[in-house]
Amino acid sequence: MSMTDIPAAEAPVWHHRSFAGRLALYAGWLGLVALFVWCWNLMTERTMWVFVHDAPKAAADLVSRAWPPRWSYMDRLWGPLWDTINIATLGTLLGIVIAVPLAILAATNTTPSRLFLRPLALFCIVASRSINSLIWALLLVSILGPGILAGILAIGFRSVGFIGKLLYEAIEETDAQQIEAITATGATKAQILSYGIVPQVLPTFYGISVFRWDINIRESAILGLVGAGGIGAQLNASLNVLAWPQVTLIMLVILATVVVSEWVSARVRHAII
Amino acid sequence: MLSVENLTKVYRTGDKALTDVSFTVPRGQVVGLIGPSGAGKSTLIRCVNRLVEPSAGSVRLNDLDITRLRSGDLRRARRRIGMIFQEYALVERLTVMENVLSGRLGYVPFWRSFTRRFPPADIAKAFRLLDRVGLSAHADKRADALSGGQRQRVGIARALEQDPDLLLVDEPTASLDPKTSRQIMRLIVEICRESGLPAIINIHDVVLAQQFADRIIGLQAGRVVFDGPPAGLTEEVLTRIYGEEDWTAMRQAAAEDEAAEAEQRDEAKKMMRAL
Numbered sequence: 332m333s334m335t336d337i338p339a340a341e342a343p344v345w346h347h348r349s350f351a352g353r354l355a356l357y358a359g360w361l362g363l364v365a366l367f368v369w370c371w372n373l374m375t376e377r378t379m380w381v382f383v384h385d386a387p388k389a390a391a392d393l394v395s396r397a398w399p400p401r402w403s404y405m406d407r408l409w410g411p412l413w414d415t416i417n418i419a420t421l422g423t424l425l426g427i428v429i430a431v432p433l434a435i436l437a438a439t440n441t442t443p444s445r446l447f448l449r450p451l452a453l454f455c456i457v458a459s460r461s462i463n464s465l466i467w468a469l470l471l472v473s474i475l476g477p478g479i480l481a482g483i484l485a486i487g488f489r490s491v492g493f494i495g496k497l498l499y500e501a502i503e504e505t506d507a508q509q510i511e512a513i514t515a516t517g518a519t520k521a522q523i524l525s526y527g528i529v530p531q532v533l534p535t536f537y538g539i540s541v542f543r544w545d546i547n548i549r550e551s552a553i554l555g556l557v558g559a560g561g562i563g564a565q566l567n568a569s570l571n572v573l574a575w576p577q578v579t580l581i582m583l584v585i586l587a588t589v590v591v592s593e594w595v596s597a598r599v600r601h602a603i604i
Numbered sequence: 605m606l607s608v609e610n611l612t613k614v615y616r617t618g619d620k621a622l623t624d625v626s627f628t629v630p631r632g633q634v635v636g637l638i639g640p641s642g643a644g645k646s647t648l649i650r651c652v653n654r655l656v657e658p659s660a661g662s663v664r665l666n667d668l669d670i671t672r673l674r675s676g677d678l679r680r681a682r683r684r685i686g687m688i689f690q691e692y693a694l695v696e697r698l699t700v701m702e703n704v705l706s707g708r709l710g711y712v713p714f715w716r717s718f719t720r721r722f723p724p725a726d727i728a729k730a731f732r733l734l735d736r737v738g739l740s741a742h743a744d745k746r747a748d749a750l751s752g753g754q755r756q757r758v759g760i761a762r763a764l765e766q767d768p769d770l771l772l773v774d775e776p777t778a779s780l781d782p783k784t785s786r787q788i789m790r791l792i793v794e795i796c797r798e799s800g801l802p803a804i805i806n807i808h809d810v811v812l813a814q815q816f817a818d819r820i821i822g823l824q825a826g827r828v829v830f831d832g833p834p835a836g837l838t839e840e841v842l843t844r845i846y847g848e849e850d851w852t853a854m855r856q857a858a859a860e861d862e863a864a865e866a867e868q869r870d871e872a873k874k875m876m877r878a879l
Contacts, residue, residue, distance in 0.1 A: 512693035512759075515653055516766055517683030517710025518717075525718050526706050530697040 397575035404577045408565060408584055414479055415561035415588070418554065419547035422486025427540055429487070430456075430494035437495065438502035440510070441528065456499070460492030464550045468559040477558035485559055486547050493543055501535040502528060537603045545596040552585045605630050606652070606770055606802060611661035613647050613826075621647040622826045625661070629770075632800040634793055636807055636817030636834070640846050643823040645806040649772045652804070653685045654678060665770055683710025686763030688792070690775035692755040694747040700758050701743045704730040707765030726765070733761040737791065753784035760792060771796065771803035777812065785809070789816045810842065 348356065382389075435441045436452035468485035475481045505528055513527035555563025562581060569577040607628040613621040621644045629635055637645050650656035652663050654670060663670045670681050686707070694703045708726045709717055716722060722730075734740045737757035742750065747758060756776060763771060773792060777785035789805075793816045796803045807813045813820060814834040822830030822837075822845035829844050830836070 506696075508689060508691060508693040509695050511655060512687065512689055512762075513695070513706060513709065515655060515682060515685070515687040515772075516707055516762070517679040517681075518706070519679065519709075519714060521714045522709045522717050525714075526695060526698070526702075526709060530695050533697070 393575065397579045399576065400580040400583060401574075401576035402580065404580050405584075408562065408581065411555070411560075411562040411565050412584060412588065414482075415551045415555075415563075416548065418479060418482040418486055418551040418559075418561050419544060419592075421483045422551065423490055423540065423544040423547050425483065425487030426490025426494050426543065430491045430498060433491065433495045434498035434502060435524070437499040440505070440507070441502055441524065452495075452499075456492045456495040458492070459488055459490075460496065462489065464489040464554065465557060468554045469557045472558045477560070479560035482551060482554045482559035482561055485554060486551055489550070490543050490547060493546075494539055497539045498532065498536060501532045501539075505531040534603055538600050541596045541599045545592050548592040549585075549589050552588070605666060606804075607664045608652070609662045609664075611648070611651055611663065612659050613644070613651055613656065614659045620826055622651065622658075625823075625826070625828055627821060627828065627831060629802045629804065631802055632796065634796050634803045634805065634816065634818045636805050636813035636820045637823065638807060638810055638813050638820060638845060639823035641808070644826040645823055646774055647826075648823065649687075649774055649804055649806055652770075652772055653682050653687065679710055683766055684769045686766045686768035686771045688756070688759050688763050688771065688773040688776050690778045692752070692759045692779070694755055694758055694762075696748040697746065699744050699746055700734070700739060700750070701730060703747050703758050704734060704761045704765050707762040710766065730761070730765055733764050736764075736795070737761050752780050753788065756780065756784075756788050757791070760788075760795070764795065768801065771801055773803055773805040775806050775808065777807065777809065785812060792816075810837065 346353075433452045433455055436443070436448045437456060439445065439449070442449040442452070464485050467488050468481060471481040471484050475484070509531065510523060510527035513523050518526065551561050551563075553563045553566075555561045555565065556567050558564065562585065566578065566581045569575075569581060605628065609626050611622055611625040615621055625644075625648060627635075637648065639645050647656055651658040652665075652670070654663075654673075658671055661671070665681065665685070668681060670678070673681055695706065698706070702720065705720075705722050705726060706717075707730075708722055712722060712726070731740065731743070734743055737760055739754060739757055739761070742754065747755060750758065759776075771792070776788055776792060780788060789812055792803065792805070795801065805813070805817065814837055817834055820830065820832065820834050820837055821828055822841065824845050824847070830841050
């Protein structure tokens with residue numbers, strides 16, 4: 332006699348979800364489908380179908396005008412490309428310099444004052460994160476005038492929030508026992524930080540910084556659109572005069588840069604962690 | 605010498621962890637602190653170096669009232685109190701040597717500790733201690749590359765690197781296998797004997813406590829309910845510490861397990877017959 336011989340009537344019944352739970356799930360799916368249908372109607376209502384029907388022809392026309400890329404234009408791109416990489420790198424460094432102290436002030440286990448400094452640090456981090464680099468650049472260009480400096484500051488200010496948030500979360504997730512043990516030796520606050528906390532968050536910190544640098548390469552490529560230096564300025568100029576072969580070349584250069592930066596950041600993170 | 609007088613700890617939640625705990629530990633004595641989980645063992649030893657702030661009472665180490673110290677003096681007092689932890693509490697990503705040298709943090713200025721340039725005497729002492737605990741070959745390995753027993757040895761070396769007047773040991777064997785537990789307990793007790801170092805060892809293994817401690821203090825719900833030689837730990841005393849119900853419940857649970865097993869055996873026999 333085995334377990335399968337138990338009569339069906341006596342077999343215990345088990346459901347993953349309760350009846351109400353299943354009902355709620357079906358209702359949820361129904362709602363989602365309804366939302367999709369509604370959105371689809373809204374979208375098609377405002378679409379001019381003449382243009383959409385025309386799209387393949389328009390795209391083919393654009394590609395034929397943009398291809399082949401104007402390789403000779405490369406001579407004028409090396410400078411802006413170098414600027415773009417510098418904006419990303421220096422901006423990331425600036426972000427790190429500002430974000431590290433902010434993260435220490437913002438983490439519950441390292442902040443010197445929960446009532447005053449912690450909310451202030453959190454506010455700085457949120458403020459930095461809530462403003463896109465492009466908006467930062469717009470503001471800074473109008474303050475500092477166009478150029479690389481505005482780009483570096485824009486990238487730096489945006490990076491503060493990203494690095495600060497991830498770093499203070501890493502600090503809060505450190506093992507309290509290791510910190511307790513260092514405290515028990517009679518260490519000062521600074522020593523507790525350098526022996527108890529820094530070794531625990533260092534790999535995360537490197538990972539965050541390299542990841543942000545990688546993002547910043549991409550972001551700094553478009554900052555030129557608002558006059559903050561780099562290859563985006565060339566893109567803007569070429570778009571304005573409808574020089575499509577130049578636009579294609581710039582896109583290819585940006586793509587290559589991003590691929591290389593991604594490869595570098597992957598290698599660095601792999602080496603550290 | 606350590607003397608604890610009328611120590612009381614009430615947590616902010618209102619939980620009374622310790623009530624009127626008093627005892628003195630003379631030079632060279634190894635005290636085993638036993639009691640059920642939640643009896644306040646951990647709180648008690650953390651009140652001694654004020655990792656937990658006591659609510660009332662005093663802790664004196666060699667006539668220095670630790671409970672009255674301000675932060676700077678408290679740090680100077682802490683560096684003379686070595687602490688060994690249940691899960692070793694080593695800084696996992698630092699090397700064995702850095703972990704042992706961190707025992708000197710209370711003695712060296714920040715820049716020296718930051719640049720890892722400790723005084724030669726500290727480094728010599730660290731090598732001597734690593735040799736003493738049998739890890740001299742592992743000085744440059746990272747702490748997380750070691751086994752549990754080895755890590756606890758590093759923990760012991762770190763505590764001794766402080767030049768302590770007192771050792772606080774929090775469940776040193778809870779994460780170790782029985783054989784390693786014995787070795788670690790023997791090592792701690794030997795070292796205390798060698799240098800006349802008093803120690804308080806939190807331990808839930810009654811047999812280990814009896815075997816290695818000079819004196820047993822039993823805590824129950826934050827009060828001292830036994831204080832005497834290991835030989836005095838009779839069944840009746842254990843009942844006082846761990847509670848009557850625990851013992852009967854434990855026996856009852858064991859009996860129930862046995863009964864259930866017997867029932868299962870009968871069932872199996874019946875099935876066999878049915879087939």
